Amino acid sequence: MDKFFKITERGSTVRTEILAGITTFITMAYILPVNMGILSQAGLNEGGVFLATALSACIGTMLMGLWAGMPFAQAPGMGLNAFFTYTVVFAMGFSPSFALAAVLVEGCIFLVLSLTGIRSKLLTAIPKQLRLAISAGIGLFIMFIGFQNSGIIVGGATLVEVNPNLTQAGVFLALVGIAITVILWMKKVKGALLIGIFLTWFLGMAAQGIGWYQVNPEAGAYSLFPSALISFTSFSGLAETFGLCFSGLRDAFASGKNITQFIMVTLTFLYVDIFDTLGTFAGVATKAKMIDENGNFPGVNQAFASDAVATTVGAILGTSTVTTFVESASGVEEGGRTGLTAVTTAILFLLAVPFFPVIGAIPSFATAPALVVVGIMMCEPMEEFEWSKVEALVPGVFAIIFMVVGYSISAGIMFGILFYLLVRVVQGKAKEPGIVMWVLGALFLFKLFIFPLL
Template structure:
């Protein structure tokens, strides 16, 4: 049955590999169950309600992706997009979170229309292959940087912006976490080199277990005030009635208090950020998985984009920010995931996590950081496909700008937009306008 639905043999994979890949993807994404309630909580939303909404919306979107597109991509509330809602739309612009969710709902409806009319697919196909390779490399560096930050290996520095951590300072919290990330990275890399199945997942679990041993021996000391919690999961149940705090609330606000023009501005802000974020992720992950055809197109892109749009719409009704395809899907791809079965596994884990959220959210960031760093390395390999020669500069320079923009500007959408803009300008001015498709303009 699974073979018939997901065509495992055709994609050179197996049920075991897909299950491991699905678990791996979920493990690297589980942090969203802790982070999203915290971020949207700053906008005045109930944390438990946000967690439940995130789980359900992730399940809906991921199952749609699996069954309609048969792709190993997993969806959840997008990082950056949730911060934009909480700290810009609500914090800076001063709108109520219900208005922000309504804007996300409208954005989702627009994306559904654009997906059904092939507009989003056409935009994806219009991006040149070299630039798609650059997107993959840029995302690889970006998520590796996220892993380094999450583990506190990279810290803020007033003079150089970032620097390596001082392992001896706060050794029993920040220092030991950074050290455990290094140890976990070596474990993951060694297992991967030795071609051990599920090496990335094993690396996550091994690092977490070593961390728990450090807590038992006193090397790691939890400190809630500084954000260092116990590494052992609790077994409290979730209050499901809290979902009523956000469910359908996006329709219960008087837009006259906002003004239609202001509301349209908010909608289009979400629209464009989500468009480039989703396209960038799909390009990067599918490139890593060798899913693009000889013309640089992704078979099944239309249902994938439609699944993304449906998840965003459903998420807004449930009570969470824009749901989008997660770049961490690349961890499952790196673990061998090639079909929708990978997504099915991750989707059901999100659903199950509603009942055991405290267990899943106990996965420390220093345990998932080695997986992100390793996946970053694997995605970086696409750089060898970009020709950095004199006769290819109008292709290579945009790819280069895209690559460096993502980690330095901390945004996938900024990176891909800069890559596209520079591609058009350079080819137009350098007499290669024939290479530019209308949609690239």
């Protein structure tokens, strides 16, 4: 084991690696109930999504540990699952099978880009400042979703407003949960997000016990008490999501209009995932002291290929794009330096499968605090944002505002890139963005002005 994982060579021990893997799992296990909650809103079976989430996380993380030898963990990514449900399914009106087909194709493209080494060279295509703004915009979008799911933000005369009745059980408990989770996160408590979810849920069960929280399935208020501790019923749910992407692929080519939309959706998934993953890799690898003076680190192509395989498998199982989680840094901080850390995390995701009844009973107001704090975490890189430079400020603000107000990650990326190109032209630096950015700009202009006429 020591020789295979290079444990001693990297200055670690078996005990340290296992503890680091446990820590990583605790900090990112919130994705199981959160991803299930978000994707089930798109019409996918809850049990199927839960099992697809756990299995794709297990497969991707296991590959990361055994093949790439990295202490990084993977799972369906936040932001990408929101784009899947709220943009592709809700805003654009496509079926979840259509969205899964786009994820499948994205995964296949990713695999080719990873194995050929092209993917590692794409980081320079979109400027750093715009990537920082896109990350923050996705974070604020996720926060907004958390506020909506918990009932803190509701529709009103001004399109949206703060719920005038914050004393409703679910709404009040969500606010309490957000406060608890923020405090735990500030105090750097391991597993702060997961602890916040369970504490809020337990408070909800107490509220149901005293009659404050009223069970009303017609209003979407279900019992907060799990029907069982252990069950394998999620396997029957997987039957409804497994292979759904293939029917979506068939539907995508049913008409010329669908093909164009399918390409745009796939490209959006592709680019959001590329830069989200590259940023996470760079940050966590730096923390693990794996990056050399030239910015390279060992096993990078295998690492990229691991999440490409996981994304492809995840799409077939029935979940959104799998990506490397920034929470992997928690395991690195505990001393994880080898693939054994990732293998440990992967095993724990597999062991979580029988506990579907417990995780399935967790309400949206209990997962909302995790969404809010994840959103805050995604805004952290903005400390590097160059606010005084117009080429950063203008496209950055457009990217953020269109993501949140337009309720669309793809719209934010589109307008961010278009206004970046506009600013560079006005500055007399039209050549600086590069060919990739101009190709993207042309595609977005086509989508805005030509596609609606087709």
